[in-house]
Each structure stands twice: as structure tokens, then as C-alpha cells.
Amino acid sequence: MMHRFALRVYYEDTDLAGIVYYANYLKFIERARSEWVRGLGVDQVRLKAESGIVFAVRRVEADYLSPARFDDVLEVRTTLQAAGGARIDLLQEVWRDEARLFSAVVRLVALAADGRPARLPAALRASLGG
Template sequence: MTGSDPTIEPPSLGAFSGKVHRLPLRVWFEDTDITGIVYHANYVRYLERGRSAMLALAGAGQRAVWDAGEGAYAITELTLRYRRPARLEDVLVVESRLTALRPVSCVIQQRVMRDVEVLVEAEVTAAFLDASGRPRRQPASWMERFRPLLKTGDE
């Protein structure tokens, strides 16, 4: 849904820098525990925002594909490594990079960064499923858009 007020900027989807997508985020009070450190589960939310923004900018219109009855992504595997904490009012960047592309799934490596410091590393497998939850081939147009973004061995 888009607003009709032209003076309000839409939320940022970040940007690609080569094959890496970067989404800036800010740590708000609601993201932290009593100590002012980001609650561990909120990193999963940050990673999801990064992946969703990356897919949107790559041309994968997830809502339209779901509404057309084709299916949707579901996370089938998630590995996280917490390295350092983020704190209230930190400015973070979620980096996302496509590392594997299969007919029914893709693998995305992600990092949550504060400047050049890695706070969290993740590897996510997203499978494309039909409405009944069975694996299904991803839309061909998505595969075409994703191939140029795929990390190769020398990168």
C-alpha cells in the first residue's frame, strides 16, 4: 500500500553495491533489553528486512506471486553466529548476498554490521513453496534476475 502524501518518503529498500545488498537500520529502544543491548531475536527481524529488501530490489515481487497463487518463500534453514552486541541508537547495515540458486530454493549469506565491525553472521536457506507447503520451482523471471547477483567462487 502506498500513501498519497508526496511529502512523505517511502521506506528505504537499501541498495546494491555490486552483488551485495545493503540495508541501513537504526537500533530503537523497542529493539533492546533492559541493558540497552539489542535483544537476540531482533537480529532475525533485521535479517528478514534485509532479505526482503534485497529480493524486492532484485525484482522478486513476493506479494504479487503469492496473490497469483504461485507460492512463497519459507525459511527452511537458518544458522546464526553472534559476534558482538549492537546497542541503543547504533546505526547498522544488513548486508545480504545470494550464494546458491537452485530451482526450488536459494541460499543467502548475511551480516549485520556496525561500520566495519561484524556483529552477526547468518546463512539462510529459503525454499519456494506452493500454497499447500510443497516445494515448487521458483518463478523463471526470478531465476533470471537472481543469476547475475549470484556470488561466484572468486568474489
Template sequence: MSPMPANASGDLSIRVYYEDTDTGGVVYYANYLKFFERGRTEWLRALGVDQRELAAREQMMFVVRHADIAYRQPARLDDQIDIRTTVADLRASTLVFQQQALRDGELLASATVQICTVHATTFKPIRLSPSLRDLLNKALH
């Protein structure tokens, strides 16, 4: 897969299945966290970052430190929604993602998610490796 161009956002299209909804056929609020996780994973994958390889080679994993979500409109069974992912901030051991769930351009939910890099076995915070930091910086500028 070729690297994502500079200043790119990642978009992931998701179909809402029955398992994603509550008894009223509306997406259960916690499932947006799953949708946003998939969006971040695919954004990283498009940059060429394999998270399993990163954990094995550099003993580094990404974990959610904080998530702030605002819900605007419901998504429903069989809706096609787009998850838009961009990086708002990059620091020594954290990334801040801005994410949106959209249906036909209409904002359904938005989130700011702070990700921390941790050691794969101790789970203590560690700095991004220089190579990963360079890759992420190129995607942001």
C-alpha cells in the same frame, strides 16, 4: 525501481530502537532474525520482486527452512547498523543467503539462511518459476 546490478549485494541501514533491545540496552538476539528478514526482502525488492504479487500471480512464497547465526559483538540502543545480504547458492526450489550485521564496518552477527519456495496455499515445496530463476541468476552472475 531499477534492477540491481550483477554480483550486487543488498545493503539495508537500520537504527536500533528501544523495542529492539533487552533491559541492558543490547539488541535482543532474536531481533537479528527480523533484521535479516528485512535485508532479504529489500534485496528481492531491489530486483523488482514483489512478494505479495508473486504469491497472488504464481502462488509462490518464500519461507525460511534453516538459519545458522553467529553472534560476535553486541549492537546497542541507537546504533546504526548495516545489514548486508548476498545469495550464496541458488537451486531448483531453494536460495541460500549469506547475511551480515555491521556497525561502522565491524561484524556484529552473521547468518546463513536457507529459503525454500512453497505453494501459497498448500505450503508444499515448488520450483522457482523460469522467469524468477532467470532474474535471480542474472543478479548472481
């Protein structure tokens, strides 16, 4: 199951060297994750309102492989690696054409309103194949 999310690099995404500032890759993959979850049929605003459950990033392991530049068209590819009771592990990669520029392993956790881990909603577990 791979989700693809396209984006363009804007001037505001770059640093003085004209390349994408390293922290902006985290923004790019966040946008892609939001669209991935939406594509699974999860309305995060409704989920929070009805059950108090939100998703948080617990861990990110990132590799910066090659720079993206102003006006590049990029694609974030999100692939499910594993899902457990309260967690989702993803591989997220940023590509420009056939060149992989960035790779991250991201662990998400579901949290209840009190900040403690919560089981993933049944509908989401089902859509993840669990």
C-alpha cells in the same frame, strides 16, 4: 551480488542490558531479505496471488559476534551464495561501521499453495544468474 540495508537500533530492540535482544537480529535480516527480493523486481504479494508461491525460511545458522546497542546505525549485507530449483542460500551479516556484529547463513525455499516445494519463478532465477 551484495544488497545493503541500513537501519537504526531503537529502544524497543534492546533488552535490560541495553543491547539488541538476540531474536531481533532475525527481524533485521528478514527486513533486509524483503528489500533484497523487492530489489530483484519480485512483488511477493503479486507472486502469491498469481501463482500461490511464497518464500519460507527453511534453515538459519546464526553467529552472534558482538552486541549492537541503542541508537547504533547498522547495515545488513545480504549476499547470494547459491540458488537451486526451489531454494536460495544467502549469507546475511549485520555490520556497525567496520565491525561485523552478526552473521547468518539462511536457506529460503519457494512453496506452493499446498505447502510443497515449488520451482523458483523463471524471472527470479534469471535475476539470480540461473
